[in-house]
Amino acid sequence: MKSHSSTLLAEVRSFRQNHPDVRYVDLIALDIPGHFYGKRYPVEMLEKVAAGGPLKLPQNAVLLGVQGGLFKIGDYCFNDGDPDANRRLVPGTLKPVSWESQPLGQMLITSDGTQAPIEFEPREVLAKVLERLHHKGIHPVVAFELEFYLFDKQLDNGLPQFARDPLSDDADDQPNLHIERLSRFSEVLDDMAQTAKDQGIDITVITAELGPGQFEINFGHLDDGLRAADWAALFCRSTRGVALKHGYRASFMAKPYLQFPGSGMHVHVSLYDGAGNNILAAHQQQPLRHAVAGCLELLPHCMPIFSPNHNAFRRLGGTVNAATRASWGFEDRDACVRIPESDPRNLRIEHRLASADANPYLVLAAILVGLEYGLDAKREPIAPLNDDRNSGTDFPLEMLEAVRAMQHQAVLRDKLGAEFVDVYCENKRQDHLAFQQEINAREYRWFL
Template sequence: MSFIEEYNHYCEQHGTPDRIEALLCDINAVLRGKWLSGDGVEKLEKGAVRLPLSTYAPAIMGNEVKNTGLGIEVGDPDGILKPISGTLLPAPWQQGNVAQVLVEMTDMQGNVSQLSPREQLRSVWQQFRDRGWRPVVATELEFYIVRARSERSEAPRPPSFSPDAQNYDMELLARREAILNDILSASAMQGLATDTLIAEYGPGQFEINFHHTDDVLEAAETAILFRRLVRGVVANHGFEATFMAKPYLEHPGNGMHVHASVLDSDGKNIFTPANGEETSRHLLNAVAGVLDSMRDLQAIFAPHGNSFRRFLPNSFAPATPDWGIDNRAASIRLPETKGPGARLEHRISGADTNPYLVLTAILGGIMDGLVNAPSLPRPLDDPQSVPSSPLEHDWTSAVARFEQSSISQHIFGDYRDLFVTVKRDEIGTIQNPITPAEYEYYLSRM
């Protein structure tokens, strides 16, 4: 349906909105945009709402990154906001009748900007469709609920009476029932495909699973919208929610696991064994592809300085490019290897990532494996398995490797250079300040 029809349908269900929030996903998956009046739908439909194209690529701190070639140096030209079909949804945690809609930007000729992370995912998705394949994906997201803070620099603290290890604790779910019910209710109002919800290991940590879908753009958007929803709902209860990769040094980090399989043109899972195979060669090739590209693409799976704390020893997260059958210690786990549910689970991404880019990288690795069949190491549970060397734990090195990689160039094209430029600006900002620890340990001793 057209956006006007979608808007009319919204009004029939929820009434005329007080405002419409137009949300643009930037390179860091921060949602930026504008508030429009509730009757401003025609203005959006006609392309009369604009933002600078540079809005796609600021640093995480929000500043313009000079070396991207965007921004004021080139006049900071506008793009035209275009609503993404199916994303006009209520925001029930907000006061009043508030609607939100995800948007993309086009140039003045109507072409979707190549600065869009969504366009990166669309491109790799098209490669599968060109071969008659349909990837099916589902994400799992972990997050922490923490006490409300008075200063941005204040360290997080778990809610009162949170045990250090609350793994699958049903009492913890009951204790946070009001918050969790509001999260699930808001998710249902937005049509987000939530599945199971559990108390995760860390104090105040929870995990949501989403249903599998063959619409990979929708899968990414579900994760993006859910993160916004959770922060809004939890704030209404006097707490904060965070998807930061590692908010506590001593507790598990927040991950975003991705389950993936591929269907053929008849709807059959190509990861199901055929012709007497014990395990499908397609599945093994896909595993080889994501393992072979994992080091080179780590900057996508761990895009911020804090992200790399998940790869330090004893950090509770997989830290080497390896695989195993139903083995949660592995970076790539095969939960099922037969039947419709045959799939791989990619386990190294943090919950702080851009879901569009993560799915692009994973599907790009799968495609490379299916086409080129790189060599596959033995699984972790094989007695003759040789341990892999750890993934990178240094942010700067991971970005440099991503910049020089042929697979990152193949998957992301020119977008790779934009990503690297934005990350280098973030690295400079985060790593330059002298830390309190340096003053504590060096100032009076040197």
């Protein structure tokens, strides 16, 4: 513990020396819906925390709904006295914030690794899955890909407007994959990429996607699953901030336009043993088939994680490369689980179902549990789409049905934690019911 504190203290002191104008640091963590919560600390107080001082935040901050409200979930929130819970600083995440008007820093915090971790904190859920895999001699290597849209900064009666083309000042309202769009929006995209790199995130490929104003950013592969999910979470935060600075609004909303493709979170995962051998490639790729089978079997029960809100379910089907059934295939982007072409050393799965606004810690945890279950059960998967275009199993396409499918699934309760599953499902159910408590203009138009 002393060595750990010394490392953190050195990190804080180095940051202060390199950024003497920064007076405050945001200490942040991701809640269940995937939003950051936290506290703004004077940087001199941060030294005390790094040296081993207490860092406490309300336990129930993790339970916030999409709109920030608290729901009654068991005894949490209203019958538990709203207790504090210990958090710790995540080493290596203290970075400058460049998109605010005043100099600022930020640093991730978490309850995992404390004496009493919060069982339903997303980062803690993933940490437990990774620890169990490591004890089995399984070491994941992970890379995220995130799609997002740029909109005009100003909304039109609450509705998004197409981003303005910087060269013509016309709306970028034409769907295309043209490389020229990267040039036209290069100022904001370059700033997003550089800002992410300043946060310690390894940005690789930038792509203009099919939707108007839609882009994709790829991250480098990491042998630290927690850090890979940290990157995805931090990228969303910095990208929104940079977009506003340039007069845009960046959104990871799953389906902002019905007529255009939605935005997804694609996750590449390969598995290695302690000697560095690719587990999926062994024995003529039989473990790969088992892992795929496990992913597909659990996928229908993980839909509240992969599609975490009403809008996310709109993304499934109806447009390119978005499946409505649990399927797999080699080099097939219509599949939920795609096997990209690669050499045996880099053989991996690409999980393509999650929406871009899903919680990256929970998405990765659910994928890894599926792979783990498949390797243990050793079942054969259904036919790939390459052999049968109709292959696939149904999964829920509506939140309340999805919650029912998840809550009583024995493998998920065992591998993700029964307390987490109960809390998460009730959070999603309450959020969905709260979303329904508004009558919009269309409802009056149809039924008045």
